[in-house]
Amino acid sequence: MIRSPVRRDVVIALVLFLLMLAVPLLTGTRYVLTQLTVFFIWAVVASQWNLVLGVAGIFSLAQMALFAVGAYATAMLAYYIGLMLPAAMLLAALVTVGVSLVIGFACLRLKGPYVALLTLAIGQVMYLLVVNDTACFTTPASGCLPLFGGARGFSRFGDLGFRDLLGSKWYVGHYYTGLVLLLAAQLFCIAIIHGPLGLAFRGLRDNPGLALARGVSRMRYQLWVFGLSAFFTGLAGAFHAAHFGVVGPTAFAFAMLLFILAMIVVGGLGTTWGPLIGAALLMWADEGLREVSDWREIGIGLVLAGCVILFPKGLAGIRLRFSQGRGQRPDAPPAPPPHTKPV
Amino acid sequence: MDVATQILISGLTLGAVYAVSTIGLALIFGALNMLNMAQGGLLALGGYIAMWAMQAMGWPAPLAALAAMAAGSLAGGLIFVAAARPMLGGEGFETRIFIATIGIGLMLESVILKLFGPQPQAQSLKLEGGIMLGQVNLPWQNALIFGTALLMLVLVAGMLNRSRLGRAIRATSMNRDAAQLMGVPIRRIYLTILMLSGALAALSGIMISSMSGLLPNMGADPMLKAFIICVVAGLGNVPGAALTAFAIGMLEAVIQYIFGVQYAFAILLCLVIAVLIWRPQGVFGQKEVVRL
Numbered sequence: 001m002i003r004s005p006v007r008r009d010v011v012i013a014l015v016l017f018l019l020m021l022a023v024p025l026l027t028g029t030r031y032v033l034t035q036l037t038v039f040f041i042w043a044v045v046a047s048q049w050n051l052v053l054g055v056a057g058i059f060s061l062a063q064m065a066l067f068a069v070g071a072y073a074t075a076m077l078a079y080y081i082g083l084m085l086p087a088a089m090l091l092a093a094l095v096t097v098g099v100s101l102v103i104g105f106a107c108l109r110l111k112g113p114y115v116a117l118l119t120l121a122i123g124q125v126m127y128l129l130v131v132n133d134t135a136c137f138t139t140p141a142s143g144c145l146p147l148f149g150g151a152r153g154f155s156r157f158g159d160l161g162f163r164d165l166l167g168s169k170w171y172v173g174h175y176y177t178g179l180v181l182l183l184a185a186q187l188f189c190i191a192i193i194h195g196p197l198g199l200a201f202r203g204l205r206d207n208p209g210l211a212l213a214r215g216v217s218r219m220r221y222q223l224w225v226f227g228l229s230a231f232f233t234g235l236a237g238a239f240h241a242a243h244f245g246v247v248g249p250t251a252f253a254f255a256m257l258l259f260i261l262a263m264i265v266v267g268g269l270g271t272t273w274g275p276l277i278g279a280a281l282l283m284w285a286d287e288g289l290r291e292v293s294d295w296r297e298i299g300i301g302l303v304l305a306g307c308v309i310l311f312p313k314g315l316a317g318i319r320l321r322f323s324q325g326r327g328q329r330p331d332a333p334p335a336p337p338p339h340t341k342p343v
Numbered sequence: 344m345d346v347a348t349q350i351l352i353s354g355l356t357l358g359a360v361y362a363v364s365t366i367g368l369a370l371i372f373g374a375l376n377m378l379n380m381a382q383g384g385l386l387a388l389g390g391y392i393a394m395w396a397m398q399a400m401g402w403p404a405p406l407a408a409l410a411a412m413a414a415g416s417l418a419g420g421l422i423f424v425a426a427a428r429p430m431l432g433g434e435g436f437e438t439r440i441f442i443a444t445i446g447i448g449l450m451l452e453s454v455i456l457k458l459f460g461p462q463p464q465a466q467s468l469k470l471e472g473g474i475m476l477g478q479v480n481l482p483w484q485n486a487l488i489f490g491t492a493l494l495m496l497v498l499v500a501g502m503l504n505r506s507r508l509g510r511a512i513r514a515t516s517m518n519r520d521a522a523q524l525m526g527v528p529i530r531r532i533y534l535t536i537l538m539l540s541g542a543l544a545a546l547s548g549i550m551i552s553s554m555s556g557l558l559p560n561m562g563a564d565p566m567l568k569a570f571i572i573c574v575v576a577g578l579g580n581v582p583g584a585a586l587t588a589f590a591i592g593m594l595e596a597v598i599q600y601i602f603g604v605q606y607a608f609a610i611l612l613c614l615v616i617a618v619l620i621w622r623p624q625g626v627f628g629q630k631e632v633v634r635l
Contacts (some may be wrong), residue, residue, distance in 0.1 A: 059438065106616060110623045112437050113378050113578060117570045118619055121612045124567060128609040221617060254563070265442055269435075297453040304446030308439040309429050 006194045017183045024172050033175045039283050040178030044084040044185040044236040046275035048229040054270030056225040059116040068251035070096045070237025075154035075247040085158050090236035104226040107182025127252035133338045153248030160165035185232040189261050268314025348479045350596045356479040356485040358592025359492030364547035365584045367540030373516035373579030383562030384451030389545025390416050390552035397467040412542040419541020423534050455560040466552040467620045488550045571615050577628020
């Protein structure tokens with residue numbers, strides 16, 4: 001059992017966790033730590049989206065909308081009701097699960113590309129409703145505030161309390177919060193991929209006829225993955241709100257959605273560690289390209305298109321390809337997929 | 344009465360614009376099972392090339408429109424050669440081509456941004472003035488858009504139904520393997536479809552920019568609308584897509600009049616979500632029987 005993939009992945013996760021635990025002791029640079037905190041957030045979103053897109057095969061683009069739901073719910077619970085932020089974050093994650101189940105019920109009856117377009121449309125509706133709402137819900141000192149914050153969004157809804165606890169070193173507290181969040185999310189991913197849900201999807205992929213005949217219901221399991229992964233996505237959104245102290249409609253931005261999608265695709269769709277590799281690589285490249293920010297978009301587009309064309313299994317897949325020895329070509333054209341056109 | 348005429352004019356114009364870009368998308372999906380997310384970039388490309396040809400090169404309007412369509416079809420052809428062909432038949436084609444075309448669209452828009460700048464510009468290919476129908480002003484531009492769109496629809500329908508090429512396209516989208524066995528060169532058909540769709544997108548881009556101006560990211564909303572129209576009609580259904588485009592255009596004009604412009608898109612999307620929950624395969628789509 002030593003070489004079992006579950007144990008291997010858990011060990012890798014814990015070793016990485018311990019290594020990252022030591023980083024603040026080695027470098028006190030605020031820049032490095034805050035960049036890593038942001039990396040934790042995007043890595044969580046990418047890993048959960050990968051579960052939905054790569055493992056369960058749900059072509060959902062609603063992930064950034066769910067992220068925004070988590071962020072907005074946190075800000076609104078803290079702002080209107082005055083909840084403590086940690087409590088608001090947990091509640092917001094549950095709200096996100098609720099929203100994701102509603103979206104799932106509406107979308108999961110549809111097939112691949114329909115799901116993509118419908119989820120994209122749902123995100124767009126949320127964005128438009130938030131931005132176009134100009135009726136004042138309350139009027140604080142700073143002026144009119146619509147129910148969902150309007151184009152300006154929310155700010156000043158409290159913080160996680162690290163400023164009182166650690167003083168000027170508050171960002172170290174955020175670093176560790178983010179790290180623990182990522183560890184929890186990654187362990188959850190490992191559990192899903194190697195657990196019953198992952199097995200069900202592997203069965204549905206390898207032999208759909210047998211799996212369906214054995215009572216493996218694709219939609220039911222997809223709904224499970226969709227709802228469960230929404231918890232950590234919402235929590236990541238909540239932590240993003242708490243970390244930056246502002247929530248605005250930019251959370252819905254298409255550019256951000258593309259950036260996260262690029263992380264998953266570059267790292268390897270459906271793999272355990274691909275999304276984290278991709279997140280690290282793209283955030284590093286993004287920092288590097290900051291000097292030539294005009295080229296950033298072109299660079300992301302090129303990376304996105306190039307990777308799906310040249311490395312269909314992502315960077316995590318390249319290793320697989322080399323470890324399978326010569327002679328066999330794992331990228332040789334597979335048998336054509338069963339034809340699903342009406343006859 | 345005047346209000347109704349006004350709504351009719353703007354609804355038909357919107358519908359015509361949507362129809363031209365939507366049939367291209369429907370053709371691509373019908374034949375390749377491919378969602379072309381670079382459509383937004385192609386729309387912007389068409390608009391900018393037409394403007395550039397008239398302003399910088401001083402070409403007459405029809406020549407500028409042809410140049411834009413040529414550029415669009417070239418870009419569409421490149422998308423097939425560079426992205427779709429290497430992936431054809433591979434595992435997860437639908438997901439991968441979707442992501443790849445998103446990347447290509449992003450590049451296209453960024454290149455346009457670098458070449459032409461971020462500030463909004465006016466489309467030069469535009470007719471001024473109009474004609475009074477009773478109390479209502481019918482701008483020549485709207486009439487031109489409607490006429491061009493109708494001409495394009497008739498041409499495409501004729502090509503699909505009457506020509507050898509059209510028969511090959513229809514055969515390919517009905518059953519790829521059978522068409523190939525009957526000697527249809529499906530790769531060339533795919534290339535033709537993408538080039539045709541690129542040209543239609545460029546034309547639609549000129550129409551859109553003549554109404555709302557040129558911006559590098561002007562294609563994003565129209566692309567989403569075109570996809571929504573495809574989805575409501577049933578993906579891959581070309582005549583259904585054209586009909587739905589006009590229906591959605593009229594609906595949007597009515598919603599704009601009743602609720603205001605800022606809510607039009609949101610209400611439209613909510614309606615579409617409702618339609619899809621009611622009929623997941625689209626209004627004109629047939630229920631697909633999945634065979635293992």
